[in-house]
Amino acid sequence: MSLSRRTARRSVRALGVTAASAALALGAAGYAFADDIDLFSASASCVGGKGVITVTDKDPSGALAEVTVFLENNNADVRRVGDPQDVKGTAKGTTITFAEDWEPNAVYRVHIEPLNADIKLLRTPAKACKADDTATPSGTPSGTPSATASASPSESADTESPAPSEPSAGGEDTPAPAGNDVQPAAQQSNLAETGASSNTGLIVGVAALLVVLGGGAVFFGLRRRGSGDR
Numbered sequence: 248m249s250l251s252r253r254t255a256r257r258s259v260r261a262l263g264v265t266a267a268s269a270a271l272a273l274g275a276a277g278y279a280f281a282d283d284i285d286l287f288s289a290s291a292s293c294v295g296g297k298g299v300i301t302v303t304d305k306d307p308s309g310a311l312a313e314v315t316v317f318l319e320n321n322n323a324d325v326r327r328v329g330d331p332q333d334v335k336g337t338a339k340g341t342t343i344t345f346a347e348d349w350e351p352n353a354v355y356r357v358h359i360e361p362l363n364a365d366i367k368l369l370r371t372p373a374k375a376c377k378a379d380d381t382a383t384p385s386g387t388p389s390g391t392p393s394a395t396a397s398a399s400p401s402e403s404a405d406t407e408s409p410a411p412s413e414p415s416a417g418g419e420d421t422p423a424p425a426g427n428d429v430q431p432a433a434q435q436s437n438l439a440e441t442g443a444s445s446n447t448g449l450i451v452g453v454a455a456l457l458v459v460l461g462g463g464a465v466f467f468g469l470r471r472r473g474s475g476d477r
Contacts, residue, residue, distance in 0.1 A: 284359060284364040284366065286305045287303065287312075287314075287336075288302070288305075288366065289316075289369045290303075290369070291347075291349055291353075291369060291370075291372060293376035294344075296376055297348065297378075299347065300316055300344065300345040300369070301342055301344050302316070302334070302343050302344075302357055303340045304340065305340045306336030307337065307338040308336070309335050311333055312336065312360065312361070312362070313361070314332050314334055314343060314357060314358070315357070315358045316329070316345050317356045317357075317358070318355055319354040319355060319356050320354070328347050328355070332345070348376075349375075349376075350375065351371060351373050353370070354368055354371075355368070355371070357369060
């Protein structure tokens with residue numbers, strides 16, 4: 248075998264060993280990423296006025312992990328929050344959420360499988376979540392101003408027509424007060440016409456003339472009769 252062939256074989260073997268070593272190193276690194284609990288984090292926040300617990304997985308290997316959340320009290324599990332959830336991490340981070348009406352300063356334990364490890368205990372904020380306030384603020388008037396509303400009834404009361412008078416015993420309405428004021432004026436007018444009309448002097452003069460003429464006729468008649476008797 249020539250020297251050149253031996254040298255080529257040695258070079259190929261060296262490349263193979265290097266590639267295998269690199270593959271083992273990358274595999275070990277990937278396993279190390281998947282086995283690092285620090286790639287997981289948790290936080291408590293409010294969404295739409297309701298509390299949630301968010302868990303983030305930044306494992307670039309994409310290994311499947313199971314997340315379970317527990318409410319803690321004096322380092323003991325009080326209850327489990329919802330059901331366990333699966334997550335596959337990414338380099339940018341994959342998040343999952345657990346609906347939880349958490350209390351202020353409450354403590355939660357987040358357990359990760361198959362790592363069989365817990366994230367650092369999570370403590371919630373000091374202020375609880377509040378529901379979104381969609382009602383109209385108390386200082387904002389919902390309708391027309393109260394001054395306008397109060398003025399309308401008073402104006403309608405001032406312009407309101409008088410109440411109708413009660414019906415008489417005969418079933419007919421009694422005349423309005425204005426009618427009573429007109430009747431005396433009509434009576435006075437009639438009395439004036441019958442008692443002291445402007446034509447009274449003329450009537451008296453004609454009557455006196457008729458009396459004078461009648462008396463003269465009687466006088467002349469008697470006189471003729473006396474002359475005839477003679």
